[in-house]
Amino acid sequence: xxxxxxxxxxxxxxxxxxxxxxxxxxxxxxxxxxxxxxxxxxx
Numbered sequence: 001x002x003x004x005x006x007x008x009x010x011x012x013x014x015x016x017x018x019x020x021x022x023x024x025x026x027x028x029x030x031x032x033x034x035x036x037x038x039x040x041x042x043x
Contacts, residue, residue, distance in 0.1 A: 012036075012043050 001009070011025040015036070022040075026033045 008039065012039055015040065016043070 008029060011020070011029055014020045015022055015025050020028075022033055022036045026036045029036070031039075
């Protein structure tokens with residue numbers, strides 16, 4: 001996995017565990033909130 005993929009995985013897991021919001025994850029990863037929703041659906 002690339003470092004970008006690892007960062008995305010980490011943030012998605014934090015959202016699932018309710019440690020951060022989808023908005024915070026989107027800002028940290030530089031994607032839209034809608035894209036975070038799509039990522040979570042696939043995860």
